[in-house]
Amino acid sequence: MARIWGLVAILLFACPAFAQSPHVENIQIGLSTDSVAITAGFAGADLTIFGSLEDADPQVSRQGRYDVIVVLEGPARPVVVRRKDRVLGVWMNLESEQFENVPVSYSVATTRAFQDITEPNSYKQLSLGASNIYMQPADRSQNPFTIATFTKALRERKTAIGLYSENVGGVRFLSQNLFRATVRLAPDVPVGTHKARAFLFKNGMFVKESSAQLEIHKSGFEQAIFRLAHNHGFAYGLMSIGLAMVTGWLGRIVFRRD
Amino acid sequence: MGIYLPIAEISVNVFVLLAMGAAVGFLSGLFGVGGGFLITPLLIFYNIPPAIAVATGANQVIASSFSGALSHMKRGTLDFKLGFVLLAGGIVGSTAGVYVFSVLRSLGQLDLFISLLYVVLLGSVGGLMLFESVNALRASRSGAAPTLKKSGQHNWIHRLPLKMRFRTSKLFVSVIPVLALGAAIGFLSSIMGVGGGFIMVPALIYLLRVPTNVVVGTSLFQIIFTSGYTTLIHASTNYTVDIMLALLLMIGGVAGAQYGAKAGQKLRGEQLRALLALLVLAVAIRLAVDLFVTPPNLYSLSTPGLS
Numbered sequence: 399m400a401r402i403w404g405l406v407a408i409l410l411f412a413c414p415a416f417a418q419s420p421h422v423e424n425i426q427i428g429l430s431t432d433s434v435a436i437t438a439g440f441a442g443a444d445l446t447i448f449g450s451l452e453d454a455d456p457q458v459s460r461q462g463r464y465d466v467i468v469v470l471e472g473p474a475r476p477v478v479v480r481r482k483d484r485v486l487g488v489w490m491n492l493e494s495e496q497f498e499n500v501p502v503s504y505s506v507a508t509t510r511a512f513q514d515i516t517e518p519n520s521y522k523q524l525s526l527g528a529s530n531i532y533m534q535p536a537d538r539s540q541n542p543f544t545i546a547t548f549t550k551a552l553r554e555r556k557t558a559i560g561l562y563s564e565n566v567g568g569v570r571f572l573s574q575n576l577f578r579a580t581v582r583l584a585p586d587v588p589v590g591t592h593k594a595r596a597f598l599f600k601n602g603m604f605v606k607e608s609s610a611q612l613e614i615h616k617s618g619f620e621q622a623i624f625r626l627a628h629n630h631g632f633a634y635g636l637m638s639i640g641l642a643m644v645t646g647w648l649g650r651i652v653f654r655r656d
Numbered sequence: 657m658g659i660y661l662p663i664a665e666i667s668v669n670v671f672v673l674l675a676m677g678a679a680v681g682f683l684s685g686l687f688g689v690g691g692g693f694l695i696t697p698l699l700i701f702y703n704i705p706p707a708i709a710v711a712t713g714a715n716q717v718i719a720s721s722f723s724g725a726l727s728h729m730k731r732g733t734l735d736f737k738l739g740f741v742l743l744a745g746g747i748v749g750s751t752a753g754v755y756v757f758s759v760l761r762s763l764g765q766l767d768l769f770i771s772l773l774y775v776v777l778l779g780s781v782g783g784l785m786l787f788e789s790v791n792a793l794r795a796s797r798s799g800a801a802p803t804l805k806k807s808g809q810h811n812w813i814h815r816l817p818l819k820m821r822f823r824t825s826k827l828f829v830s831v832i833p834v835l836a837l838g839a840a841i842g843f844l845s846s847i848m849g850v851g852g853g854f855i856m857v858p859a860l861i862y863l864l865r866v867p868t869n870v871v872v873g874t875s876l877f878q879i880i881f882t883s884g885y886t887t888l889i890h891a892s893t894n895y896t897v898d899i900m901l902a903l904l905l906m907i908g909g910v911a912g913a914q915y916g917a918k919a920g921q922k923l924r925g926e927q928l929r930a931l932l933a934l935l936v937l938a939v940a941i942r943l944a945v946d947l948f949v950t951p952p953n954l955y956s957l958s959t960p961g962l963s
Contacts, residue, residue, distance in 0.1 A: 480955065627663055
């Protein structure tokens with residue numbers, strides 16, 4: 399659905415843009431690396447994405463009427479949102495709602511504040527921005543009001559823990575054609591295939607989109623531990639126990655005080 | 657200095673974890689308990705997911721109990737036979753506990769259940785210990801000799817059938833309460849990530865009348881196995897043991913424990929028990945407050961099926 403809307407948007411907005419000037423802008427982005435490794439010292443990072451405009455109109459460029467929004471979207475996974483309610487004075491999880499295919503992370507960088515780039519409607523049509531991602535409830539027959547409340551809560555929690563972030567002014571033009579976007583990778587950024595997308599706007603109209611893929615994975619050691627824990631749980635458990643016993647024994651020898 | 661935990665999938669501060677391990681280790685050495693009842697809530701306060709805090713807490717407890725049991729074995733204050741009977745019960749309890757743990761987690765009630773168990777258990781054990789130790793302190797102040805163990809006096813537990821002789825403990829008692837105690841500790845161990853020393857020690861002293869000098873060693877011995885079994889089950893069914901996290905806690909813990917044990921020699925028994933009681937109560941109150949105070953976030957996110 400989102401893709402169809404994107405196509406419609408291109409058709410609608412590309413025509414008048416074409417009529418005004420002979421320029422048919424194009425946008426390209428490139429990642430300095432197609433994979434990021436999370437090492438033991440990883441505490442979040444800034445990812446820089448470079449991009450260029452092709453066939454940009456120098457006049458529009460000088461007036462600063464080109465805007466770029468860059469999105470780094472994490473892999474989609476199902477999520478359960480639970481709400482605590484009071485039962486006999488104790489707060490416990492009561493109601494819950496499951497959503498399918500929710501992007502685990504979603505970082506946005508823009509040239510200017512959202513409301514200055516284009517109207518809310520085109521964001522909706524492009525499903526662009528954390529507040530416009532469609533969260534598909536697992537059970538659609540539920541009360542729409544409940545679904546809306548839980549969808550809002552899901553977005554708020556994701557934003558609060560830093561997995562959904564906005565970096566206004568995070569995209570800068572280095573020259574007429576070249577721009578640089580900085581998106582934030584949270585310390586608990588999910589591993590998997592992330593999709594980087596850049597949206598070009600001209601005079602508040604959507605022009606073009608370009609995308610690239612980024613693989614985020616744990617580095618050798620962390621990955622090895624994770625794999626071992628998940629594929630050979632029993633051996634991993636034995637290893638953990640062995641480690642604990644060795645540490646306990648060594649600790650007695652090293653730090654002995656009696 | 658930050659470090660990325662491969663299983664918890666978050667980045668944490670190494671020094672905070674080492675200090676946490678050392679502080680808990682010091683207290684555990686001081687009071688002769690495993691310290692699991694302190695480490696698991698501390699990890700949860702530090703934003704480690706509860707499921708991982710519980711499983712990793714169990715793993716960490718192995719290190720401190722193993723270290724403690726070694727010294728008791730050398731001193732001959734370890735009843736292997738009693739330990740193995742407790743263990744047989746413990747295995748059954750742990751298996752049931754891990755199963756209940758997975759069910760609660762899928763229902764989204766795991767956090768609540770863990771907190772409630774902590775509040776009830778720590779609150780009652782802490783309260784009883786405080787009551788007993790304050791009485792003992794008063795008695796010693798007024799000059800009377802403290803009487804912890806009333807020997808020769810038997811309770812209903814000693815009338816049960818299937819009696820068995822435990823030589824080191826100088827005990828002739830039915831295996832039923834021993835197995836039941838082991839099972840209860842095993843159950844708690846797998847749900848709360850604790851070794852259960854803070855329940856096992858008073859239970860062995862007051863219910864089974866095991867001599868106090870054998871209690872700590874035997875309790876530590878069986879805790880190694882119950883926590884080991886719990887770690888193994890959590891590692892192979894829930895994948896929630898974070899070995900990096902456990903290692904950091906253990907290093908701080910074994911160091912702190914030795915200093916704690918030394919500091920403990922300077923305090924009198926009833927003073928130690930009163931302090932431990934206050935500590936246990938403080939943790940219980942802190943957790944109880946969280947249950948009743950409006951949480952800052954009513955909504956929480958989780959992955960269906962897993963963590």
